Amino acid sequence: MIRVSSLSGGYGGRMIVEDVSFTAGKGEFVGILGPNGSGKTTLLKLLTGMLSPSKGEALVAGRPVGGYKPRELAKIMAVLPQHTEQAFTFTVKETVSFGRYPYQKGLFRQMDQHDEDIVREAMEMTGIDRYAQQSVRNLSGGER
Known part of the structure; x- marks a missing residue:
């Protein structure tokens, strides 16, 4: 690949x-x-x-x-740096959900049930579902 x-x-x-x-x-x-x-x-x-x-x-x-x-590259590759400056705090689930952005359509690009299912499955596959509602800021570098 x-x-x-x-x-x-x-x-x-x-x-x-x-x-x-x-x-x-x-x-x-x-x-x-x-x-x-x-x-x-x-x-x-x-x-x-x-x-x-x-x-x-x-x-x-x-x-x-x-x-x-x-947008095309975002469908096959993403990088999440260990250290970032964030103006807003996001949960782990919200951060994982950003990966669905290039697949969403429409002016406001909202998540649908299909997107929710994919995010849940990705979190389960990677063993991070237990952190879903935690702020990314509260994770260690390795957990990120």
Whole structure:
């Protein structure tokens, strides 16, 4: 599902990530480990199209990440950083529900029963249903 080939990138002409290659299939979990300042967040930005690569490519479902429209990419990929600045506090269920946004239609994009069922199933599958009504702010970094 994700194929990364010779991916390099950084900021202001300074390379942070250099020549990274890997493949991750559907259903696989991949961990990015490294010390502070080693480029983990920069790599995620390159993988999600938030940052354009200087060299190489990141393909998702066989297409370059930069070739997707944001809503289209949101249907197959999402990133929730461990630390974020939030003006509002959201429950775990509300946060998981954001993943349904690209599938909703209409001006106000409200959840329907189908969306509710998918959110409940996703929370059960990942073992976070017990946190549904807790604020995301009250979770540890690992729980997030």
